[in-house]
Amino acid sequence: MDKMVTVRTLLALATIKVWHLQQFDVINAFFRGELKEEIYMKKTSRLPQGQTWSALLVYVDDIVVASNSLDSIVILKTFLNQQFKIKDLGTLRYFLGIEVARSPNGIHLCQQKYTLDILADSASGCQSLPVSTFLSGLAALQPVPSPLLLGVLAAQILPIL
Numbered sequence: 093m094d095k096m097v098t099v100r101t102l103l104a105l106a107t108i109k110v111w112h113l114q115q116f117d118v119i120n121a122f123f124r125g126e127l128k129e130e131i132y133m134k135k136t137s138r139l140p141q142g143q144t145w146s147a148l149l150v151y152v153d154d155i156v157v158a159s160n161s162l163d164s165i166v167i168l169k170t171f172l173n174q175q176f177k178i179k180d181l182g183t184l185r186y187f188l189g190i191e192v193a194r195s196p197n198g199i200h201l202c203q204q205k206y207t208l209d210i211l212a213d214s215a216s217g218c219q220s221l222p223v224s225t226f227l228s229g230l231a232a233l234q235p236v237p238s239p240l241l242l243g244v245l246a247a248q249i250l251p252i253l
Contacts, residue, residue, distance in 0.1 A: 095151065099188060100201070102149050106158045107199045111145075113184035113192070114165050118153040119177040156187055210248045214241070 106113050146159035146168060155172070159165050172178050184192050189206035192199060 095188070099149065099156075099190065102147060102156070102158055103192065103199050103201070105147075107194075109160065111158045111160050112162055112165060113194070114157045114159075114169075115181040115184045115187060116155040116157070116169065116172065117179040117181055118155065118172075119179055151188060154187060156184055210245070214245055 103113075105111070144159065144161040144164040146157060146161070146164050148168075149156040149158070155178070157165050157168060159168075169178070169180060183194075186192065186205070189203055191202040191205055193202070194200075
C-alpha cells in the first residue's frame, strides 16, 4: 500500500474517533543495523483490556502514535525509550513532508513547507526565477545543468502530486 494512503487513512480515523496523535523520533535508528528476525508485539498487562487502543505508524526513524488514551501513549513512550533512544516531539505537526494542523472541524494537511524546501534546495542547482504562471510566455527556459538534478527533483515532486 502506498505510504501516503496509510498516513491519510490513520489521520482520517484519528479525526473520526477523536484519537490523540503524538510523534516520536528514534535518535539512533541508522546505527541499529538491518533487522534479520521477525518482531511481534503483545499487549502489556499494565493496560486494562478493551479500554485503550493505539496504532503506530513507523517510517524509518519517525513514529506517529494514534490512541484513545494519553496514558497508553506515555506507557508506550517509556517502553520505546528503554529499547531505543527516542525524542518526544509532542503533538503531531509534521510527518513525511506533510504539515498537520488539527482543529475542532478536523485535520488540515498541507505540503507547503515541503514544497518550499524543495524549491530552496533546487534553487542553487538551477538558475530559476519565479514567474506568475508555470507556462508564462515571458519565461526563458534554460536546459537543466545536470540530468541527475532533474531526476532528484522529479522524485521529490511526485509525492506532492
